Amino acid sequence: MIDVKDLTFSYGKDNQALHGLNFIVNKGEIFGFLGPNGSGKSTTQKILTGILKGHGGTVSLFGQDISTVHAQDFFQRIGVLFEFPYLYANLSAIDNLKYFSSFYPKEQVQDPEELLERLEFKRDFLKKPVASYSKGMRQRVSMARALISSPRLLFLDEPISGLDPSGAVLFRKIIEEEQKKGTTVFITTQL
Numbered sequence: 001m002i003d004v005k006d007l008t009f010s011y012g013k014d015n016q017a018l019h020g021l022n023f024i025v026n027k028g029e030i031f032g033f034l035g036p037n038g039s040g041k042s043t044t045q046k047i048l049t050g051i052l053k054g055h056g057g058t059v060s061l062f063g064q065d066i067s068t069v070h071a072q073d074f075f076q077r078i079g080v081l082f083e084f085p086y087l088y089a090n091l092s093a094i095d096n097l098k099y100f101s102s103f104y105p106k107e108q109v110q111d112p113e114e115l116l117e118r119l120e121f122k123r124d125f126l127k128k129p130v131a132s133y134s135k136g137m138r139q140r141v142s143m144a145r146a147l148i149s150s151p152r153l154l155f156l157d158e159p160i161s162g163l164d165p166s167g168a169v170l171f172r173k174i175i176e177e178e179q180k181k182g183t184t185v186f187i188t189t190q191l
């Protein structure tokens with residue numbers, strides 16, 4: 001599902017973040033990508049999810065080199081939970097999810113309300129703006145955003161950050177449920 005060969009990346013001339021990284025993730029695996037602060041985890045995930053361009057080496061997802069795949073086709077097949085939640089602060093959880101769903105074919109999209117219920121999101125806040133949410137609530141909406149398109153490949157950057165212990169247990173359960181459906185999960189986390 002993921003094949004990374006000799007991956008290199010530099011921020012500018014003198015700041016090489018990745019020096020020849022190699023790994024393979026098989027279909028249906030939950031793959032933990034671990035490393036201390038500054039070791040290049042987020043940089044790698046950003047390259048794998050098409051956000052950061054200009055890498056050296058090759059990255060293949062679904063058996064295709066990502067630099068040759070059409071952007072829309074690529075984004076419709078993956079789900080991403082970012083390190084910093086990319087949500088619209090003035091929109092509610094439901095409206096954020098409706099907006100992000102509009103980028104995917106209808107038959108692929110999950111019902112936002114059902115998804116948030118699965119993530120044990122407080123019903124009272126469904127229609128309140130994201131700006132009024134706690135960190136854990138935002139993380140639940142971000143997870144819903146990653147799952148909204150029923151992706152076959154899921155990238156999760158520090159998924160349990162900001163969650164209390166019961167939230168962390170819930171997220172682990174959801175990740176395992178996704179794996180049982182055949183989804184491949186790439187989890188970035190610190191050591």
Ligand SMILES: Nc1ncnc2c1ncn2[C@@H]1O[C@H](COP(=O)(O)OP(=O)(O)OP(=O)(O)O)[C@@H](O)[C@H]1O
Pocket residue numbers: 011015016017035036037038039040041042043044190
């Ligand atoms: N936007 C950027 N501009 C310049 N250098 C960057 C940028 N983002 C990351 N770096 C550098 O690239 C290297 C890898 O950083 P990266 O954020 O990928 O590591 P990380 O393993 O995800 O760290 P953390 O666990 O702290 O999130 C670091 O030396 C960092 O300073």
